[in-house]
Amino acid sequence: MSDRIHSSTGAATGADGAFAQAVRDALCHLPGLGGAAGTHAVGLASDMAIMSLLALSAYLMLLVGRVSFGQQAFFGLGAYASGVLSAMFQVPLGLALAAGAAFGALCSWLLALPTLRLSGLHYAVATLAFGEMARIALGWWHWQRPGEDGPVGPAGIEGFRDIRWLLENDVSPAQYLGLTLLVLLGVLVLLMRAERLRLGVGLRMVGQDDTLAAAQGIAVDRLRLFAAALAGGLAALGGGLYAHRTTYIEPAVFDPMLGVHAVGYALLGGLGTALGPLLGVMLDLGLLDASRLLPGWRMVIFGGLVALFLRWRPRGLLDETLVHRIATAWRLRRGTAGTPGLAPMPSPPNLSRRKTP
Amino acid sequence: MNLFLRPSPFCSLLALGAWWAMTPLANAQNPAPASARPQLELQCVSYGTGPMLECLVDLKRRDGAPLEGATVTLGGLMPSMPMAHTIRPVKAAATGRPGQYKGTLELEMLGVWAVDVDITGPVRDKRSRNLVVHECEGNARCPATPARPADMAPARPGAAHKH
Numbered sequence: 001m002s003d004r005i006h007s008s009t010g011a012a013t014g015a016d017g018a019f020a021q022a023v024r025d026a027l028c029h030l031p032g033l034g035g036a037a038g039t040h041a042v043g044l045a046s047d048m049a050i051m052s053l054l055a056l057s058a059y060l061m062l063l064v065g066r067v068s069f070g071q072q073a074f075f076g077l078g079a080y081a082s083g084v085l086s087a088m089f090q091v092p093l094g095l096a097l098a099a100g101a102a103f104g105a106l107c108s109w110l111l112a113l114p115t116l117r118l119s120g121l122h123y124a125v126a127t128l129a130f131g132e133m134a135r136i137a138l139g140w141w142h143w144q145r146p147g148e149d150g151p152v153g154p155a156g157i158e159g160f161r162d163i164r165w166l167l168e169n170d171v172s173p174a175q176y177l178g179l180t181l182l183v184l185l186g187v188l189v190l191l192m193r194a195e196r197l198r199l200g201v202g203l204r205m206v207g208q209d210d211t212l213a214a215a216q217g218i219a220v221d222r223l224r225l226f227a228a229a230l231a232g233g234l235a236a237l238g239g240g241l242y243a244h245r246t247t248y249i250e251p252a253v254f255d256p257m258l259g260v261h262a263v264g265y266a267l268l269g270g271l272g273t274a275l276g277p278l279l280g281v282m283l284d285l286g287l288l289d290a291s292r293l294l295p296g297w298r299m300v301i302f303g304g305l306v307a308l309f310l311r312w313r314p315r316g317l318l319d320e321t322l323v324h325r326i327a328t329a330w331r332l333r334r335g336t337a338g339t340p341g342l343a344p345m346p347s348p349p350n351l352s353r354r355k356t357p
Numbered sequence: 358m359n360l361f362l363r364p365s366p367f368c369s370l371l372a373l374g375a376w377w378a379m380t381p382l383a384n385a386q387n388p389a390p391a392s393a394r395p396q397l398e399l400q401c402v403s404y405g406t407g408p409m410l411e412c413l414v415d416l417k418r419r420d421g422a423p424l425e426g427a428t429v430t431l432g433g434l435m436p437s438m439p440m441a442h443t444i445r446p447v448k449a450a451a452t453g454r455p456g457q458y459k460g461t462l463e464l465e466m467l468g469v470w471a472v473d474v475d476i477t478g479p480v481r482d483k484r485s486r487n488l489v490v491h492e493c494e495g496n497a498r499c500p501a502t503p504a505r506p507a508d509m510a511p512a513r514p515g516a517a518h519k520h
Binding site for chain 2: 247
Protein backbone atom coordinates (compact mmCIF):
# COMPACT_ATOMS: atom_id res chain seq x y z
CA MET A 1 0.00 0.00 0.00
CA SER A 2 2.80 2.26 0.93
CA ASP A 3 4.23 1.88 -2.53
CA ARG A 4 0.92 2.69 -4.11
CA ILE A 5 0.34 5.70 -1.94
CA HIS A 6 3.70 7.20 -2.59
CA SER A 7 4.14 6.21 -6.16
CA SER A 8 2.96 9.06 -8.33
CA THR A 9 2.58 6.69 -11.27
CA GLY A 10 0.34 4.30 -9.42
CA ALA A 11 -2.88 6.16 -10.07
CA ALA A 12 -2.53 6.67 -13.79
CA THR A 13 -1.62 4.30 -16.52
CA GLY A 14 -1.29 4.58 -20.28
CA ALA A 15 -0.66 7.61 -22.47
CA ASP A 16 -3.72 9.51 -21.27
CA GLY A 17 -2.87 8.71 -17.69
CA ALA A 18 0.71 9.86 -18.17
CA PHE A 19 -0.44 13.20 -19.52
CA ALA A 20 -2.94 13.63 -16.72
CA GLN A 21 -0.22 12.71 -14.25
CA ALA A 22 2.07 15.31 -15.77
CA VAL A 23 -0.62 17.96 -15.37
CA ARG A 24 -1.18 16.94 -11.76
CA ASP A 25 2.54 16.87 -11.06
CA ALA A 26 2.89 20.34 -12.55
CA LEU A 27 0.14 21.58 -10.23
CA CYS A 28 1.74 19.81 -7.32
CA HIS A 29 5.07 21.49 -7.89
CA LEU A 30 3.83 25.02 -8.41
CA PRO A 31 6.18 27.44 -6.71
CA GLY A 32 5.15 28.43 -3.24
CA LEU A 33 2.97 25.40 -2.65
CA GLY A 34 5.40 23.62 -0.38
CA GLY A 35 5.72 23.78 3.40
CA ALA A 36 3.21 24.91 6.00
CA ALA A 37 2.76 28.33 4.33
CA GLY A 38 2.04 26.63 1.03
CA THR A 39 -0.38 24.27 2.77
CA HIS A 40 -2.17 27.27 4.24
CA ALA A 41 -2.31 29.03 0.87
CA VAL A 42 -3.69 25.94 -0.85
CA GLY A 43 -6.20 25.42 1.94
CA LEU A 44 -7.32 29.03 1.85
CA ALA A 45 -7.69 29.01 -1.94
CA SER A 46 -9.69 25.77 -1.75
CA ASP A 47 -11.95 27.23 0.93
CA MET A 48 -12.49 30.35 -1.17
CA ALA A 49 -13.37 28.31 -4.24
CA ILE A 50 -15.79 26.09 -2.31
CA MET A 51 -17.36 29.06 -0.54
CA SER A 52 -17.73 30.75 -3.93
CA LEU A 53 -19.94 27.87 -5.08
CA LEU A 54 -22.17 28.38 -2.05
CA ALA A 55 -22.21 32.15 -2.62
CA LEU A 56 -23.14 31.56 -6.27
CA SER A 57 -26.08 29.45 -5.14
CA ALA A 58 -27.28 32.29 -2.89
CA TYR A 59 -26.71 34.70 -5.80
CA LEU A 60 -28.94 32.62 -8.07
CA MET A 61 -31.73 32.79 -5.52
CA LEU A 62 -31.26 36.55 -5.11
CA LEU A 63 -31.39 36.88 -8.88
CA VAL A 64 -34.98 35.59 -8.89
CA GLY A 65 -35.89 37.80 -5.94
CA ARG A 66 -35.51 35.21 -3.18
CA VAL A 67 -33.46 35.69 -0.03
CA SER A 68 -32.60 32.15 1.06
CA PHE A 69 -31.02 31.48 4.43
CA GLY A 70 -31.18 27.75 3.82
CA GLN A 71 -28.51 27.15 1.17
CA GLN A 72 -26.23 25.67 3.83
CA ALA A 73 -28.70 22.78 4.11
CA PHE A 74 -28.10 21.77 0.49
CA PHE A 75 -24.38 22.23 1.07
CA GLY A 76 -24.66 19.77 3.95
CA LEU A 77 -26.89 17.33 2.11
CA GLY A 78 -24.47 17.30 -0.80
CA ALA A 79 -21.54 16.78 1.56
CA TYR A 80 -23.19 13.83 3.28
CA ALA A 81 -24.52 12.29 0.06
CA SER A 82 -21.19 12.39 -1.77
CA GLY A 83 -19.31 11.36 1.38
CA VAL A 84 -21.58 8.32 1.86
CA LEU A 85 -21.09 7.28 -1.75
CA SER A 86 -17.30 7.61 -1.83
CA ALA A 87 -16.45 6.49 1.74
CA MET A 88 -19.03 3.76 2.27
CA PHE A 89 -19.55 2.45 -1.25
CA GLN A 90 -16.22 3.33 -2.90
CA VAL A 91 -17.94 5.29 -5.67
CA PRO A 92 -15.40 7.35 -7.68
CA LEU A 93 -15.13 11.00 -6.68
CA GLY A 94 -16.59 12.47 -9.88
CA LEU A 95 -19.67 10.31 -9.69
CA ALA A 96 -20.07 10.93 -5.96
CA LEU A 97 -19.89 14.69 -6.49
CA ALA A 98 -22.34 14.55 -9.40
CA ALA A 99 -24.77 12.41 -7.41
CA GLY A 100 -24.47 14.74 -4.42
CA ALA A 101 -25.19 17.75 -6.63
CA ALA A 102 -28.19 15.99 -8.17
CA PHE A 103 -29.48 15.12 -4.70
CA GLY A 104 -29.10 18.73 -3.58
CA ALA A 105 -30.89 19.96 -6.69
CA LEU A 106 -33.75 17.52 -6.10
CA CYS A 107 -34.12 18.54 -2.45
CA SER A 108 -34.03 22.21 -3.36
CA TRP A 109 -36.64 21.71 -6.06
CA LEU A 110 -38.85 19.81 -3.61
CA LEU A 111 -38.50 22.65 -1.09
CA ALA A 112 -39.25 25.25 -3.76
CA LEU A 113 -42.56 23.61 -4.69
CA PRO A 114 -44.47 24.35 -1.47
CA THR A 115 -42.76 27.72 -0.99
CA LEU A 116 -43.51 29.11 -4.45
CA ARG A 117 -46.23 31.38 -3.17
CA LEU A 118 -44.17 32.76 -0.31
CA SER A 119 -42.29 35.96 -0.71
CA GLY A 120 -39.89 38.22 1.11
CA LEU A 121 -39.59 37.61 4.83
CA HIS A 122 -41.84 34.56 4.77
CA TYR A 123 -39.66 32.82 2.22
CA ALA A 124 -36.48 33.70 4.12
CA VAL A 125 -37.91 32.29 7.35
CA ALA A 126 -39.13 29.15 5.58
CA THR A 127 -35.67 28.45 4.15
CA LEU A 128 -34.05 29.15 7.51
CA ALA A 129 -36.43 26.68 9.15
CA PHE A 130 -35.65 24.08 6.51
CA GLY A 131 -31.93 24.60 7.04
CA GLU A 132 -32.28 23.99 10.76
CA MET A 133 -34.53 20.97 10.23
CA ALA A 134 -31.95 19.46 7.90
CA ARG A 135 -29.11 20.13 10.34
CA ILE A 136 -30.97 18.57 13.26
CA ALA A 137 -31.98 15.60 11.11
CA LEU A 138 -28.33 15.04 10.17
CA GLY A 139 -27.55 15.09 13.88
CA TRP A 140 -29.92 12.17 14.38
CA TRP A 141 -28.70 10.19 11.42
CA HIS A 142 -26.66 7.10 12.28
CA TRP A 143 -25.75 4.80 9.45
CA GLN A 144 -22.40 3.09 9.53
CA ARG A 145 -20.88 0.17 7.71
CA PRO A 146 -17.89 -1.84 8.83
CA GLY A 147 -14.67 -0.60 7.28
CA GLU A 148 -11.07 -1.71 7.42
CA ASP A 149 -10.40 0.68 10.31
CA GLY A 150 -13.71 0.46 12.09
CA PRO A 151 -17.19 1.66 11.26
CA VAL A 152 -17.51 4.30 8.54
CA GLY A 153 -20.48 6.58 7.98
CA PRO A 154 -22.57 9.30 9.56
CA ALA A 155 -22.59 8.99 13.36
CA GLY A 156 -25.15 11.57 14.34
CA ILE A 157 -23.88 14.62 16.16
CA GLU A 158 -20.35 13.19 16.22
CA GLY A 159 -20.15 13.60 12.50
CA PHE A 160 -18.90 11.61 9.57
CA ARG A 161 -15.17 10.89 9.61
CA ASP A 162 -12.74 9.22 7.28
CA ILE A 163 -13.97 10.45 3.92
CA ARG A 164 -10.60 9.37 2.58
CA TRP A 165 -11.00 9.23 -1.17
CA LEU A 166 -8.25 11.77 -1.81
CA LEU A 167 -5.81 10.02 0.53
CA GLU A 168 -6.54 6.60 -0.89
CA ASN A 169 -6.07 7.78 -4.44
CA ASP A 170 -2.96 9.85 -3.90
CA VAL A 171 -4.53 13.20 -4.74
CA SER A 172 -2.58 16.01 -3.12
CA PRO A 173 -4.24 19.18 -1.75
CA ALA A 174 -2.72 21.18 -4.63
CA GLN A 175 -4.17 18.80 -7.18
CA TYR A 176 -7.54 18.95 -5.45
CA LEU A 177 -7.35 22.73 -5.51
CA GLY A 178 -6.84 22.49 -9.27
CA LEU A 179 -9.93 20.33 -9.60
CA THR A 180 -11.97 22.65 -7.39
CA LEU A 181 -10.90 25.71 -9.36
CA LEU A 182 -11.77 23.94 -12.57
CA VAL A 183 -15.24 23.13 -11.28
CA LEU A 184 -15.69 26.74 -10.16
CA LEU A 185 -14.48 28.05 -13.51
CA GLY A 186 -16.87 25.78 -15.37
CA VAL A 187 -19.81 26.89 -13.21
CA LEU A 188 -18.83 30.53 -13.55
CA VAL A 189 -18.51 30.45 -17.32
CA LEU A 190 -21.80 28.57 -17.63
CA LEU A 191 -23.59 31.14 -15.48
CA MET A 192 -22.03 34.09 -17.29
CA ARG A 193 -22.96 32.62 -20.65
CA ALA A 194 -26.46 31.83 -19.43
CA GLU A 195 -26.89 35.43 -18.29
CA ARG A 196 -26.49 36.55 -21.89
CA LEU A 197 -29.23 34.21 -23.03
CA ARG A 198 -32.97 34.59 -22.74
CA LEU A 199 -32.85 32.36 -19.70
CA GLY A 200 -30.65 34.79 -17.79
CA VAL A 201 -32.70 37.80 -18.82
CA GLY A 202 -35.86 35.97 -17.78
CA LEU A 203 -34.38 35.20 -14.36
CA ARG A 204 -33.48 38.84 -13.83
CA MET A 205 -36.93 39.99 -14.94
CA VAL A 206 -38.54 37.63 -12.45
CA GLY A 207 -36.28 38.96 -9.73
CA GLN A 208 -36.94 42.61 -10.55
CA ASP A 209 -40.71 42.40 -10.79
CA ASP A 210 -42.44 39.06 -10.98
CA THR A 211 -45.86 40.59 -11.61
CA LEU A 212 -44.61 42.52 -14.59
CA ALA A 213 -42.67 39.51 -15.82
CA ALA A 214 -45.76 37.32 -15.56
CA ALA A 215 -47.77 39.99 -17.39
CA GLN A 216 -45.29 39.69 -20.24
CA GLY A 217 -45.88 35.98 -20.43
CA ILE A 218 -42.82 34.73 -18.61
CA ALA A 219 -43.26 31.45 -16.79
CA VAL A 220 -42.35 32.88 -13.39
CA ASP A 221 -42.94 29.74 -11.36
CA ARG A 222 -41.03 27.55 -13.75
CA LEU A 223 -38.04 29.88 -13.73
CA ARG A 224 -38.07 30.07 -9.95
CA LEU A 225 -38.17 26.29 -9.66
CA PHE A 226 -35.32 26.03 -12.13
CA ALA A 227 -33.26 28.61 -10.26
CA ALA A 228 -33.92 26.87 -6.93
CA ALA A 229 -32.88 23.48 -8.30
CA LEU A 230 -29.74 24.91 -9.89
CA ALA A 231 -28.85 26.79 -6.71
CA GLY A 232 -29.37 23.66 -4.61
CA GLY A 233 -27.20 21.67 -6.99
CA LEU A 234 -24.41 24.24 -6.82
CA ALA A 235 -24.50 24.35 -3.02
CA ALA A 236 -24.45 20.55 -2.85
CA LEU A 237 -21.53 20.41 -5.26
CA GLY A 238 -19.64 22.77 -2.96
CA GLY A 239 -20.56 20.59 0.00
CA GLY A 240 -19.23 17.48 -1.71
CA LEU A 241 -15.97 19.21 -2.49
CA TYR A 242 -15.73 20.42 1.11
CA ALA A 243 -16.37 16.98 2.60
CA HIS A 244 -13.61 15.39 0.54
CA ARG A 245 -11.19 18.21 1.26
CA THR A 246 -11.54 18.09 5.04
CA THR A 247 -12.25 14.31 5.24
CA TYR A 248 -14.61 15.09 8.11
CA ILE A 249 -18.03 16.71 8.39
CA GLU A 250 -20.56 17.14 11.16
CA PRO A 251 -23.96 18.82 11.42
CA ALA A 252 -22.44 21.82 13.25
CA VAL A 253 -20.63 22.72 10.03
CA PHE A 254 -23.94 23.50 8.35
CA ASP A 255 -24.90 26.21 10.77
CA PRO A 256 -27.23 29.04 9.64
CA MET A 257 -24.23 31.40 9.76
CA LEU A 258 -22.84 29.60 6.73
CA GLY A 259 -25.99 30.42 4.76
CA VAL A 260 -26.04 33.99 6.06
CA HIS A 261 -22.44 34.44 4.93
CA ALA A 262 -23.29 33.09 1.48
CA VAL A 263 -26.08 35.67 1.11
CA GLY A 264 -23.76 38.35 2.50
CA TYR A 265 -21.06 37.55 -0.05
CA ALA A 266 -23.52 37.81 -2.92
CA LEU A 267 -24.97 41.07 -1.61
CA LEU A 268 -21.56 42.54 -0.94
CA GLY A 269 -19.93 41.48 -4.20
CA GLY A 270 -22.87 42.45 -6.34
CA LEU A 271 -25.79 41.01 -8.24
CA GLY A 272 -24.84 42.43 -11.65
CA THR A 273 -22.70 39.48 -12.64
CA ALA A 274 -21.79 36.02 -11.41
CA LEU A 275 -18.36 37.45 -10.58
CA GLY A 276 -19.97 39.46 -7.77
CA PRO A 277 -20.23 36.64 -5.21
CA LEU A 278 -16.60 35.74 -5.88
CA LEU A 279 -15.62 39.30 -5.12
CA GLY A 280 -17.56 39.10 -1.85
CA VAL A 281 -15.76 35.89 -0.89
CA MET A 282 -12.39 37.42 -1.74
CA LEU A 283 -13.14 40.49 0.35
CA ASP A 284 -14.07 38.50 3.42
CA LEU A 285 -12.03 35.29 3.35
CA GLY A 286 -9.18 36.59 1.23
CA LEU A 287 -8.73 40.04 2.72
CA LEU A 288 -10.27 40.20 6.18
CA ASP A 289 -9.73 36.63 7.38
CA ALA A 290 -6.51 35.59 5.69
CA SER A 291 -4.63 38.83 6.21
CA ARG A 292 -5.32 38.90 9.97
CA LEU A 293 -5.30 42.67 9.64
CA LEU A 294 -7.84 43.19 12.37
CA PRO A 295 -8.11 39.96 14.33
CA GLY A 296 -11.29 39.64 16.31
CA TRP A 297 -12.96 42.40 14.32
CA ARG A 298 -13.55 40.49 11.11
CA MET A 299 -17.19 39.63 11.76
CA VAL A 300 -17.90 43.17 12.92
CA ILE A 301 -16.34 44.64 9.79
CA PHE A 302 -18.05 42.15 7.51
CA GLY A 303 -21.44 42.72 9.14
CA GLY A 304 -20.92 46.48 9.01
CA LEU A 305 -20.00 46.35 5.35
CA VAL A 306 -23.13 44.36 4.52
CA ALA A 307 -25.27 46.83 6.46
CA LEU A 308 -23.65 49.81 4.71
CA PHE A 309 -24.05 48.23 1.32
CA LEU A 310 -27.70 47.41 1.96
CA ARG A 311 -28.23 51.10 2.68
CA TRP A 312 -26.08 52.74 0.02
CA ARG A 313 -25.58 50.11 -2.65
CA PRO A 314 -28.29 47.48 -2.24
CA ARG A 315 -27.24 45.41 -5.24
CA GLY A 316 -23.59 45.25 -4.22
CA LEU A 317 -20.29 46.45 -5.61
CA LEU A 318 -20.71 44.93 -9.05
CA ASP A 319 -24.33 45.90 -9.57
CA GLU A 320 -26.08 45.93 -12.93
CA THR A 321 -25.28 49.61 -13.55
CA LEU A 322 -21.57 49.24 -12.96
CA VAL A 323 -21.39 46.06 -15.00
CA HIS A 324 -23.20 47.82 -17.85
CA ARG A 325 -20.78 50.77 -17.64
CA ILE A 326 -17.77 48.48 -17.67
CA ALA A 327 -19.15 46.54 -20.61
CA THR A 328 -19.88 49.75 -22.53
CA ALA A 329 -16.41 51.12 -21.86
CA TRP A 330 -14.92 47.82 -22.95
CA ARG A 331 -16.91 47.85 -26.18
CA LEU A 332 -15.92 51.46 -26.89
CA ARG A 333 -12.30 50.61 -26.33
CA ARG A 334 -12.55 47.71 -28.71
CA GLY A 335 -14.38 49.87 -31.23
CA THR A 336 -17.53 47.79 -31.20
CA ALA A 337 -19.82 50.31 -29.62
CA GLY A 338 -22.73 49.36 -31.83
CA THR A 339 -22.62 45.72 -30.88
CA PRO A 340 -24.87 44.75 -28.03
CA GLY A 341 -22.74 43.32 -25.27
CA LEU A 342 -24.45 42.61 -22.03
CA ALA A 343 -27.57 40.57 -22.11
CA PRO A 344 -29.65 42.22 -24.82
CA MET A 345 -33.23 42.30 -23.70
CA PRO A 346 -35.23 39.98 -25.93
CA SER A 347 -38.65 40.97 -27.06
CA PRO A 348 -41.40 39.72 -24.79
CA PRO A 349 -42.83 37.14 -27.21
CA ASN A 350 -39.49 35.28 -27.17
CA LEU A 351 -39.87 34.71 -23.47
CA SER A 352 -43.49 33.84 -23.65
CA ARG A 353 -44.78 30.39 -22.95
CA ARG A 354 -47.80 31.21 -25.11
CA LYS A 355 -47.53 30.89 -28.83
CA THR A 356 -47.93 34.15 -30.64
CA PRO A 357 -49.77 34.17 -33.95
CA MET B 358 -29.45 26.71 -25.95
CA ASN B 359 -26.81 27.06 -28.58
CA LEU B 360 -24.21 27.25 -25.80
CA PHE B 361 -24.28 23.48 -25.60
CA LEU B 362 -24.61 22.78 -29.30
CA ARG B 363 -21.90 25.01 -30.75
CA PRO B 364 -18.29 23.97 -30.23
CA SER B 365 -16.45 26.74 -28.46
CA PRO B 366 -13.32 27.25 -26.39
CA PHE B 367 -15.54 27.07 -23.36
CA CYS B 368 -16.87 23.64 -24.31
CA SER B 369 -13.34 22.46 -25.01
CA LEU B 370 -12.21 23.72 -21.63
CA LEU B 371 -15.05 21.95 -19.88
CA ALA B 372 -14.39 18.74 -21.78
CA LEU B 373 -10.69 18.91 -20.95
CA GLY B 374 -11.48 19.56 -17.32
CA ALA B 375 -13.97 16.72 -17.14
CA TRP B 376 -11.47 14.37 -18.75
CA TRP B 377 -8.72 15.44 -16.37
CA ALA B 378 -10.99 15.07 -13.40
CA MET B 379 -12.19 11.65 -14.51
CA THR B 380 -8.80 10.16 -15.32
CA PRO B 381 -7.76 9.45 -11.73
CA LEU B 382 -11.29 8.32 -11.04
CA ALA B 383 -11.17 5.73 -13.81
CA ASN B 384 -7.86 4.46 -12.48
CA ALA B 385 -8.82 4.60 -8.84
CA GLN B 386 -7.69 1.57 -6.96
CA ASN B 387 -9.04 -0.25 -3.98
CA PRO B 388 -9.04 1.47 -0.61
CA ALA B 389 -5.87 1.26 1.41
CA PRO B 390 -5.43 -1.81 3.59
CA ALA B 391 -6.03 -1.17 7.26
CA SER B 392 -2.56 -2.09 8.33
CA ALA B 393 -1.08 1.05 6.80
CA ARG B 394 -2.99 3.54 8.91
CA PRO B 395 -1.03 4.56 11.96
CA GLN B 396 -2.47 4.69 15.44
CA LEU B 397 -2.63 8.22 16.71
CA GLU B 398 -2.73 9.74 20.15
CA LEU B 399 -3.26 13.46 20.44
CA GLN B 400 -2.87 15.46 23.62
CA CYS B 401 -3.14 19.22 23.65
CA VAL B 402 -2.85 21.92 26.28
CA SER B 403 -3.89 25.53 25.92
CA TYR B 404 -2.16 28.52 27.44
CA GLY B 405 -1.76 32.24 27.11
CA THR B 406 -3.79 34.64 25.10
CA GLY B 407 -4.97 33.81 21.67
CA PRO B 408 -4.98 31.10 23.05
CA MET B 409 -2.04 28.93 22.07
CA LEU B 410 -2.61 25.22 21.73
CA GLU B 411 0.39 22.98 22.17
CA CYS B 412 -0.16 19.48 20.87
CA LEU B 413 1.78 16.26 21.31
CA VAL B 414 1.20 13.66 18.63
CA ASP B 415 2.20 10.05 19.20
CA LEU B 416 2.21 7.88 16.10
CA LYS B 417 2.51 4.12 16.10
CA ARG B 418 2.37 1.56 13.39
CA ARG B 419 -0.24 -1.13 13.67
CA ASP B 420 2.31 -3.49 15.15
CA GLY B 421 2.92 -1.03 17.97
CA ALA B 422 6.28 0.23 16.76
CA PRO B 423 6.71 4.01 16.78
CA LEU B 424 6.26 5.68 13.41
CA GLU B 425 9.40 7.67 12.77
CA GLY B 426 10.40 9.90 9.90
CA ALA B 427 6.90 11.21 9.28
CA THR B 428 6.11 14.80 8.42
CA VAL B 429 3.29 15.89 10.70
CA THR B 430 1.35 19.07 10.05
CA LEU B 431 -1.19 20.38 12.54
CA GLY B 432 -4.12 22.50 11.48
CA GLY B 433 -7.41 23.55 12.96
CA LEU B 434 -10.83 24.91 12.18
CA MET B 435 -13.95 25.70 14.10
CA PRO B 436 -16.67 23.27 13.02
CA SER B 437 -19.35 25.86 13.74
CA MET B 438 -17.65 28.34 11.40
CA PRO B 439 -16.26 26.34 8.50
CA MET B 440 -14.00 28.12 6.04
CA ALA B 441 -13.68 30.99 8.49
CA HIS B 442 -11.24 31.02 11.39
CA THR B 443 -9.07 28.53 9.56
CA ILE B 444 -5.79 28.93 11.35
CA ARG B 445 -2.35 28.65 9.80
CA PRO B 446 -1.11 25.07 9.87
CA VAL B 447 2.18 24.37 11.62
CA LYS B 448 4.68 21.62 11.11
CA ALA B 449 5.12 19.51 14.23
CA ALA B 450 8.74 18.80 15.10
CA ALA B 451 10.03 15.45 16.34
CA THR B 452 10.58 15.63 20.09
CA GLY B 453 13.37 13.05 20.18
CA ARG B 454 11.13 10.38 21.61
CA PRO B 455 10.42 7.81 18.86
CA GLY B 456 7.18 8.51 17.04
CA GLN B 457 6.42 11.68 18.98
CA TYR B 458 5.91 15.10 17.40
CA LYS B 459 5.07 18.47 18.91
CA GLY B 460 3.58 21.63 17.43
CA THR B 461 1.83 24.74 18.66
CA LEU B 462 -1.21 26.24 17.00
CA GLU B 463 -2.21 29.86 17.45
CA LEU B 464 -5.97 29.84 17.83
CA GLU B 465 -8.31 32.78 17.50
CA MET B 466 -10.74 32.02 20.29
CA LEU B 467 -11.88 29.51 22.88
CA GLY B 468 -14.41 26.83 22.10
CA VAL B 469 -14.65 23.62 20.12
CA TRP B 470 -11.86 23.23 17.57
CA ALA B 471 -11.33 20.41 15.12
CA VAL B 472 -7.59 19.76 15.19
CA ASP B 473 -6.33 18.15 11.97
CA VAL B 474 -3.27 15.95 11.97
CA ASP B 475 -1.89 15.56 8.47
CA ILE B 476 0.72 12.83 8.12
CA THR B 477 3.02 12.36 5.15
CA GLY B 478 6.19 10.37 4.74
CA PRO B 479 6.19 6.62 5.39
CA VAL B 480 2.38 6.72 5.28
CA ARG B 481 -0.11 9.33 4.24
CA ASP B 482 -3.07 9.94 6.49
CA LYS B 483 -5.23 12.65 7.92
CA ARG B 484 -7.06 12.56 11.22
CA SER B 485 -9.28 15.04 12.92
CA ARG B 486 -10.14 15.37 16.60
CA ASN B 487 -12.67 17.71 18.12
CA LEU B 488 -11.27 19.35 21.25
CA VAL B 489 -12.74 21.85 23.66
CA VAL B 490 -10.26 24.64 24.35
CA HIS B 491 -11.02 26.09 27.76
CA GLU B 492 -10.10 29.46 29.18
CA CYS B 493 -6.86 29.27 31.12
CA GLU B 494 -5.93 32.03 33.53
CA GLY B 495 -2.46 33.38 34.13
CA ASN B 496 0.45 31.15 33.25
CA ALA B 497 -1.54 27.97 33.73
CA ARG B 498 -1.69 25.29 31.06
CA CYS B 499 -5.07 23.64 30.69
CA PRO B 500 -5.68 20.36 28.89
CA ALA B 501 -7.94 20.59 25.86
CA THR B 502 -10.57 17.91 26.40
CA PRO B 503 -12.17 15.79 23.71
CA ALA B 504 -15.45 17.32 22.66
CA ARG B 505 -18.41 15.21 23.64
CA PRO B 506 -21.72 15.20 21.79
CA ALA B 507 -23.10 17.60 24.40
CA ASP B 508 -20.43 20.14 23.43
CA MET B 509 -21.34 19.91 19.77
CA ALA B 510 -25.12 19.68 20.06
CA PRO B 511 -27.20 22.75 19.37
CA ALA B 512 -28.34 24.41 22.56
CA ARG B 513 -31.78 23.32 23.69
CA PRO B 514 -33.90 25.39 25.99
CA GLY B 515 -33.91 23.88 29.46
CA ALA B 516 -31.14 21.40 28.71
CA ALA B 517 -28.46 21.28 31.38
CA HIS B 518 -24.92 21.71 30.12
CA LYS B 519 -22.83 18.99 31.72
CA HIS B 520 -19.12 19.31 32.25
